[in-house]
Amino acid sequence: MAPLSSCSCPCAADPTRIAGLAAGVGATVAWYALPDYVRSRPLRGLIKTGLLGVIGWSLVSMLPDEPELAPYDDEVDCSKGAEAADEDPLEGVTEAAPCELAVLGGAVAGSALVTLALERWLFRRGERRRASGVRFAHTRQGLALGGLAAVLDAATLASRSQGACGLPRG
Template sequence: MSPKTAPPLPLPADLLSGLGIILWYALPDYTTSRPVRVVAKTMILTASAAYGIAMIRRGRHTAGDDAAPEPEPGDPGAPADPPSPRSTTDRRCGNARGPRFRSPMRHPVSHPVRHPVVLAGAAVVFLGGSIALTVGMERLVFGVGERLADRGTRLPHTRIGLVLGVGSTAATLGADALRTRDRLGKES
């Protein structure tokens, strides 16, 4: 890909994600059985994961997509190798200097944030909070749909799903467009 051309937006992935959101939230309008909804939601998640894995395997969505490509060593714009941290010469003026002073306070042996128990506890709290937030949001959205159904609104869950799916897709496409615009602005 030349540096002046924009990479294509992942439009199919964004549209499929929006469709998955619509289907996810519309299910109560089409089945009242919880086991059927569990199976349908599992199928939606499985299809989403399979599509994501396929995109990664094709190389369209890798972790480095948002970053600019690294210049190859020897390219005219490639930065010089950084000096070794154990270097004893000052490259700017060529003067020799002594070995670096290593303070024991610089890298304490048992930093409270790096302790495995603290990290495990933080991970449990983060995951537990994420799950609680997700379940709470699901219940809130379902409750709003049920209140709309009690008022006599036709297909209330589908309407909510449409709003959330279209909103999510628009937000994702907008963010992708901004990233592409910023990337092109940096390249030129």
């Protein structure tokens, strides 16, 4: 496998991000292949709860590094109160309008409904294929979705990564 970084130095790619990518892809394959190996719905739910933890760690491990905080300014004296009593400390702070919150809530609900519909469709498709005699029907679509996840994750990492030496990609 080619490194995700095209840095010209002989440094290796960040192993934590590579492990995160591998764990996420593996969890994705396991998530969608699970009905072929575990027929009990409650047990699948329990296993998927654990897979959510793996996927969560995978996402966090692939986040970009946070910039360092600026050094503390020792010359700022915070012991005295505000000099001007007429200054409003909340000036410029706005609250979300109810219509903005409604749009946000609608987007979250819509996303959840689309995800649920897609998950149900994939499960039913796998069950139809299994009933028609296709072996490992869920596993096959899990491998396809895992491959798609691998390509998208690798492209995301490659688009924002730097070489392990800290130099921008060449």
